Structures are given as structure tokens and as C-alpha cells.
Amino acid sequence: MTGSQDSPSFRLAYVPGVMPAKWVRIWNERLPDVPLDLQQVPAAEAPGALREGRADAGLVRLPVDRTVFSAIPLYTETTVVVVPKDHLVTAADEVTLDDLAEEVLFHPLDDVLGWERPPGEPAFERPATTADAVELVAAGVGLLCVPQSLARLHHRRDLTYRPLTDAPQSQVALAWPEQATTDLVEDFIGIVRGRTVNSTRGRRPQPSAEQARQERREKPAAKKPAKKAASGGKKAASGGTAGRDTRGRSGSPRSAARRGRPRRRS
Structure with missing residues (x-):
């Protein structure tokens, strides 16, 4: 991935007829701290806007110059x-x-x-x-x-x-300059491809400072160990005789036999 520094906002060009509303909504949910700057441009001018750096990516109509741009076809129109x-x-x-x-x-x-x-x-x-x-x-x-x-x-x-059943059709795609694939471009690619926020192929957005504080407040406190856990363990070790042979020496069969013999009188 090239382009290590992200611009403060993400500039998205789109051509007439394309409705980016659903992708804009997801972007605002996932990256609320990064403004999405929408720029409608005529279809013929969209490649120039991307090539000249006036937009980071664009929803364009194919074809585009694949030696300059990367493109992901999205849908074909009637x-x-x-x-x-x-x-x-x-x-x-x-x-x-x-x-x-x-x-x-x-x-x-x-x-x-x-x-x-x-x-x-x-x-x-x-x-x-x-x-x-x-x-x-x-x-x-x-x-x-x-x-x-x-x-x-x-x-x-x-x-x-x-x-029209037999007319040429227009194909809409997400395109961006291949040499300017920033992290924000990768984020938008994940959105149009339908990846979840936790997808390993997408970049997980970092929470804002306020979101981090809110998560810490909502995180349940760790349970403290019971005070008598140690003493209870000792009782189990010293006083638990249920699993032992309680007969001992006095309760053995040999002892019982000795007790049953009459003593000789001298």
C-alpha cells in the first residue's frame, strides 16, 4: 500500500446518475472523524479529477485508463x-x-x-x-x-x-489512481465491497478519544476473588475426609479380629 499520509478528509468524485448515499452513510458510521467530501463531476471529467489529485477516488463510468487507474466494477445499468x-x-x-x-x-x-x-x-x-x-x-x-x-x-x-434490450450498457466502477492507494481509499474499498468493520482485509477504524472513554466507562469491572477462598481451600485440604479410608488402623479387619479374641488368663 502506498500513500502513508491520509488527507484530513476523503474526497469522493461521482458522476451524474450515480447515487452514493448508502456508502456515504456507512462511511459516516465507521469513520465519523473523517469528513467525506462529495464532488459531482461530469462523466468525461472524472478521470482528470482523479489524475490531477482533485479527488481521492471516484464513482465513474467505465472504461478508464487501466495503466493509470485501479478500478472495481460495481454494477451495470439498464x-x-x-x-x-x-x-x-x-x-x-x-x-x-x-x-x-x-x-x-x-x-x-x-x-x-x-x-x-x-x-x-x-x-x-x-x-x-x-x-x-x-x-x-x-x-x-x-x-x-x-x-x-x-x-x-x-x-x-x-x-x-x-x-432497450439490445443497446450498449454503461458500467459504474470505483476508480482511483493506482499510485495513490491510501488507507482511506482502502477503507472506502471495504465499504463498497460490503466488508464488515472487523474484516481482516479492511483497516479497522481507530475509535475517537470520546469513544475510547465511553468504552472504558461501559466495560464491566473485573470481579474480586472471594475473601474466604484461601481459608476454604485449607479446610478442604485438612478437614475433608470424605474421600479417605476412615477405618484407619483401628478400623482395619486385622484390628477387629484381635479385638474379638479372648485373652488367656494366667
Whole structure:
């Protein structure tokens, strides 16, 4: 592990659509003395934020440069097509790219699906952002294919979406610069991997001074030995005759036989 000195806070970048809330909650429970600084960055800028040291780790969309970054894939998202609520596509539970062959499909400049060839009919121009493309869909001039989380992020009452069964998918991962694997990065890796606080593969957080004092107050005092334990032992050693042969010399069969013989009279 490199990077022996931890920064006073842990800076986590995340791209639009990713919801880090559950991991943030666990972090705050396990490391309450280390603030978690959340930084939302556009998907295309996330690698630069990590490379330049503006964030310690990031929840990003793959691919990333594996010669620079370590990455742990977390989940793969469903791709959906965003349409107006009165569009014919809404009659089906899911659609294919062939169903959209004659539709105008927007391909924004910040697209994260990495099409080899965008489906459908090309729009007159490419919107600058996914948010701009959603506005155009609402205006009824085309459709948009995005990961489901982005469709939810840009939700509008007049729009809905349907899953695309044969479209490329976006994969979300935890990434960080390989040469900057600090203890805090290891802590966050343990959290996203679901390790327990006592896991041998994770770094056990040190309790704060207040927690240490509280644990000492709550720790039960050791029981004092009974005062008569020593004297009781002596009694057991000296007065306990239950396990011994109580007949002694006077109680032996030979003694009893001698007592039963009449003495000779002289």
C-alpha cells in the first residue's frame, strides 16, 4: 500500500446518475472523524479529477485508463429510451433498436454509452448535454437513449422511458489512481465491497478519544476473588475426609479380629 499520509478528509468524485448515499452513510458510521467530501463531476471529467489529485477516488463510468487507474466494477445499468408519454413506444414494455430505426435519436456530446454507430435517424445537430437532449425530447422532436439512472435524474412529468434490450450498457466502477492507494481509499474499498468493520482485509477504524472513554466507562469491572477462598481451600485440604479410608488402623479387619479374641488368663 502506498500513500502513508491520509488527507484530513476523503474526497469522493461521482458522476451524474450515480447515487452514493448508502456508502456515504456507512462511511459516516465507521469513520465519523473523517469528513467525506462529495464532488459531482461530469462523466468525461472524472478521470482528470482523479489524475490531477482533485479527488481521492471516484464513482465513474467505465472504461478508464487501466495503466493509470485501479478500478472495481460495481454494477451495470439498464439502457432505456426516453420518449414523450403519448409516444407509440409506450405501448410496449420493452423495445429493440430495430423499433427505433425510423426515429430521430439524439446523441449528446456527453453521451456515456459509447455507440459504434448511433441508432435511428441522426438529429440535425448534437445537443451539448444530456439535459439539453431531454428538453428536445420534451419538445417532441426526437428520442434519447441513456442509462436508466440518467433518465431518472432528468425526470419530467411529460416524459417516460422503456428498456432497450439490445443497446450498449454503461458500467459504474470505483476508480482511483493506482499510485495513490491510501488507507482511506482502502477503507472506502471495504465499504463498497460490503466488508464488515472487523474484516481482516479492511483497516479497522481507530475509535475517537470520546469513544475510547465511553468504552472504558461501559466495560464491566473485573470481579474480586472471594475473601474466604484461601481459608476454604485449607479446610478442604485438612478437614475433608470424605474421600479417605476412615477405618484407619483401628478400623482395619486385622484390628477387629484381635479385638474379638479372648485373652488367656494366667
